[in-house]
Amino acid sequence: xxxxxxxxxxLPLENVDTDQIIPARFLKSTSREGFGENLFRDWRYDKITxxxxxxxxxxxxxxxxxxxxxxxxFGCGSSREHAAWAINDYGFKVVISSFFADxxxxxxxNNQILPLKVSDEILxxxxxxxxxxxxxxxxxxxxxxxxxxxxxxxxxxxEIGMYKKRCLINNxxxxxxxxxxxxxxxxxxxxxxxx
Amino acid sequence: MESSKAKTLFEKIWDAHLVHRQEGHPDxxxxxxxxxxxxxxxxxxxxxxxxxxxxxxxxxxIATADHNVPTKNQHLPIQExxxxxxxxxxxxxxxxxxxxxYGLGHEKQGIVxxxxxxxxxxxxxxxxxxxxxxxxxxxxxxxxxxxxxTSEVEQVMATQAILQTKPKTMKIQIDGTLPRGVLSxxxxxxxxxxxxxxxxxxxxxxxxxxxxxxxxMEARMTIxxxxxxxxxxxxxxAPDQITFEYIKGRQFTPKGEAxxxxxxxxxxxxxxxxxxxxKEYHFKAEDIQPMITYGTNPGMGIGIQxxxxxxxxxxxxxxxxxxxxxMGLTGQQSLIGKKIxxxxxxxxxxxxxxxxxxVADFVRGKQKAADVEVWIVPGSKKVxxxxxxxxxxxxxxxxxxxxxxxxxxxxxxxxEDKVPAGKYCVSTSNRxxxxxxxxxxxxxxxxxxxxxxxxxxxxxxxxxxxxxxxxAAI
Numbered sequence: 001x002x003x004x005x006x007x008x009x010x011l012p013l014e015n016v017d018t019d020q021i022i023p024a025r026f027l028k029s030t031s032r033e034g035f036g037e038n039l040f041r042d043w044r045y046d047k048i049t050x051x052x053x054x055x056x057x058x059x060x061x062x063x064x065x066x067x068x069x070x071x072x073x074f075g076c077g078s079s080r081e082h083a084a085w086a087i088n089d090y091g092f093k094v095v096i097s098s099f100f101a102d103x104x105x106x107x108x109x110n111n112q113i114l115p116l117k118v119s120d121e122i123l124x125x126x127x128x129x130x131x132x133x134x135x136x137x138x139x140x141x142x143x144x145x146x147x148x149x150x151x152x153x154x155x156x157x158x159e160i161g162m163y164k165k166r167c168l169i170n171n172x173x174x175x176x177x178x179x180x181x182x183x184x185x186x187x188x189x190x191x192x193x194x195x
Numbered sequence: 196m197e198s199s200k201a202k203t204l205f206e207k208i209w210d211a212h213l214v215h216r217q218e219g220h221p222d223x224x225x226x227x228x229x230x231x232x233x234x235x236x237x238x239x240x241x242x243x244x245x246x247x248x249x250x251x252x253x254x255x256x257i258a259t260a261d262h263n264v265p266t267k268n269q270h271l272p273i274q275e276x277x278x279x280x281x282x283x284x285x286x287x288x289x290x291x292x293x294x295x296x297y298g299l300g301h302e303k304q305g306i307v308x309x310x311x312x313x314x315x316x317x318x319x320x321x322x323x324x325x326x327x328x329x330x331x332x333x334x335x336x337x338x339x340x341x342x343x344x345t346s347e348v349e350q351v352m353a354t355q356a357i358l359q360t361k362p363k364t365m366k367i368q369i370d371g372t373l374p375r376g377v378l379s380x381x382x383x384x385x386x387x388x389x390x391x392x393x394x395x396x397x398x399x400x401x402x403x404x405x406x407x408x409x410x411x412m413e414a415r416m417t418i419x420x421x422x423x424x425x426x427x428x429x430x431x432x433a434p435d436q437i438t439f440e441y442i443k444g445r446q447f448t449p450k451g452e453a454x455x456x457x458x459x460x461x462x463x464x465x466x467x468x469x470x471x472x473x474k475e476y477h478f479k480a481e482d483i484q485p486m487i488t489y490g491t492n493p494g495m496g497i498g499i500q501x502x503x504x505x506x507x508x509x510x511x512x513x514x515x516x517x518x519x520x521x522m523g524l525t526g527q528q529s530l531i532g533k534k535i536x537x538x539x540x541x542x543x544x545x546x547x548x549x550x551x552x553x554v555a556d557f558v559r560g561k562q563k564a565a566d567v568e569v570w571i572v573p574g575s576k577k578v579x580x581x582x583x584x585x586x587x588x589x590x591x592x593x594x595x596x597x598x599x600x601x602x603x604x605x606x607x608x609x610x611e612d613k614v615p616a617g618k619y620c621v622s623t624s625n626r627x628x629x630x631x632x633x634x635x636x637x638x639x640x641x642x643x644x645x646x647x648x649x650x651x652x653x654x655x656x657x658x659x660x661x662x663x664x665x666x667a668a669i
Contacts, residue, residue, distance in 0.1 A: 012513075013513070013514060013517070014509070014510060014511055014514050015392055015393065015492045015494075015510070015514065017492065017626075017628045019607075019626070019628040019629070019630060019631050020628065020629060020630075023630055023634070024607040024608060024609045024631075025608070025609060025634075027234050027262075027263075027609060028234075028263065028277035028278060028280075028281050028609070029277075030237035030238065030241075030280065030281060030284050031237075031238065031241070032238050032241075042629065042630050042634060047616055047634045047635050048616070071511075071514075072393065072509075073392065073393035073396065073426065073509070076392060076393065076396075076426060076492070077328065077423075077626060077628060078327075078328050078607075078626075079235070079326060079327055079328040079342035079343060079344055080234075080235065080344075081235070081238075081326075081344035081345040081346060082345075084344070099393060099396065100396075101393075101396060101426055102362070102396060102397060102426070102428050103328060103342055103343065103344060103423075103428075106343070106344060106347065107344035107345075107346065110344060110346035110347070111346070161219060161220070161221065161360070162218075162219030162220070163217075163219055163220040163221065164221075174346070174347075174350055174358050175242075175246070175349065175350055175353050175354070177358070178223060178350060178353070178354045178356055178358065179353070179354065181214065181215050181223060181356075182354070184214050184215050184223070185214055185223075185225070185354060185355065185356050188214045188225055189225075189355075192211075192225070193211070
């Protein structure tokens with residue numbers, strides 16, 4: 001994953017918690033697959049009738065794309081990685097917000113989803129821009145760490161750690177990296193001062 | 196070595212567990228204890244199988260079934276097929292990988308964050324992780340404990356280490372004496388209301404001050420437990436005499452010479468005097484009233500005598516309106532006198548023996564309101580056994596409370612313990628998110644004492660007005 005060029009799906013709400021992303025009753029599965037159909041389940045479907053909520057952004061048919069844009073403190077609450085699995089399974093590759101909860105950020109990166117942090121101003125620009133033009137196209141360039149919206153002439157730098165950037169681009173896995181340090185773990189266990 | 200530099204308690208423990216540090220990479224941190232449960236572990240075990248790896252240090256891995264277990268008739272097979280399959284999968288995985296399991300029916304079974312401390316598995320100065328965001332509970336013993344995702348569970352199973360970016364440090368100091376009727380749950384709900392549901396993100400918190408020092412070990416666990424509700428990676432409290440007395444003699448605590456050796460380390464576990472934290476907050480215990488949340492994140496909380504504000508800190512008018520609409524409330528009102536339907540006393544926040552004693556002392560000789568259903572769910576088999584030994588079960592039954600068997604229960608409503616849509620539940624748990632206690636359920640978070648008061652009155656009440664002189668010590 002290097003460059004993602006896509007329209008965006010706006011969810012202009014703060015503090016979207018992982019219970020909203022994937023409610024607990026769907027955590028009974030023992031696999032990583034199939035969570036996408038229940039992404040934002042209780043906002044997407046009527047609690048009583050089970051019918052699609054017509055004006056919810058994933059149902060309205062106005063906005064589509066590989067990039068979800070959400071209000072600040074996205075992914076707060078439970079550590080359930082099922083939230084990242086649901087977002088991934090639904091098809092999002094990038095989530096943009098002005099602020100991510102710590103555990104969600106790790107879970108996203110461990111599932112090849114880029115949690116892209118922008119300023120409050122850029123977030124606001126994205127929400128306003130997509131409201132005016134639902135086909136607003138955004139380009140996320142991971143190697144160069146830039147977010148561009150050519151239609152409004154915006155090109156912003158974003159932060160990502162060197163290690164995680166390499167993992168995303170090359171689809172590397174943390175466990176392979178840690179296993180390469182097994183010797184150091186053994187030495188730590190043998191020589192640690194405090195136990 | 197940076198031994199001469201003043202360090203926070205958090206930095207001391209972190210540095211003592213650092214396996215590898217490399218420019219541009221997260222730190223590789225050694226993990227002393229790994230707790231696992233049925234919901235966030237199956238995919239991690241699958242990953243190990245796919246890679247052909249064993250669990251690297253099975254003796255440092257502790258398993259229990261808690262999130263998805265029934266709280267009635269635990270001696271019978273689990274009725275719900277998906278829950279049964281998930282719990283059975285944990286049993287199979289533990290057997291295959293050689294792990295100790297405190298499964299359903301086991302005398303040590305219980306909510307993972309209740310059993311760790313009560314068995315003496317969680318100790319000061321340790322690093323501990325679990326695929327559950329309330330792992331910070333164990334920080335009350337003076338340790339680094341935090342929640343992780345399933346990919347990270349797999350990492351720890353495979354290597355007993357985890358890649359983590361070192362968080363910033365925050366000090367939250369509460370000095371003074373808590374007013375009557377105010378518990379440690381009120382302290383943490385107050386802090387979260389003051390700094391918001393995102394105010395701690397990126398930080399690891401140390402709670403200090405005379406009001407914290409005065410708390411029992413279990414009351415401290417309630418505070419650390421909810422660190423995640425302000426977004427913090429975790430929270431800890433420096434160990435002291437109260438800590439050492441609590442852990443001494445527990446099943447897995449070091450004994451004899453090993454205890455003496457451990458004490459030498461534990462007594463170094465404090466933040467150095469002149470150390471700088473990245474952020475500091477100071478609060479006065481006297482300013483705290485019994486707290487209650489009104490909205491759909493834990494930062495939306497008020498003192499019981501206050502009115503709902505126009506907008507919560509770090510929230511927007513839209514979010515406030517959406518929250519209040521979900522809760523069926525209109526703006527800027529008091530919650531006192533609001534009729535409620537359910538009371539839930541339990542969860543890793545408030546299901547320990549002291550919580551049950553506080554509730555029992557308050558309801559002894561009283562009756563629950565006729566139209567309120569009250570569930571009281573002990574945190575572990577040991578808590579349940581202790582409650583029965585002290586006769587608390589009879590107090591609850593006489594009051595009309597439904598005393599259930601240990602598990603996470605209605606905190607996240609994965610099992611049958613769900614609050615119906617539109618109903619109000621006064622709850623001692625930790626999250627008031629939309630649908631958390633059941634689809635459409637409406638949650639008010641409070642202390643065990645406030646929950647007991649609501650159960651008796653059938654409406655939201657200021658417990659201080661119901662305290663008898665004998666209870667003045669609470």
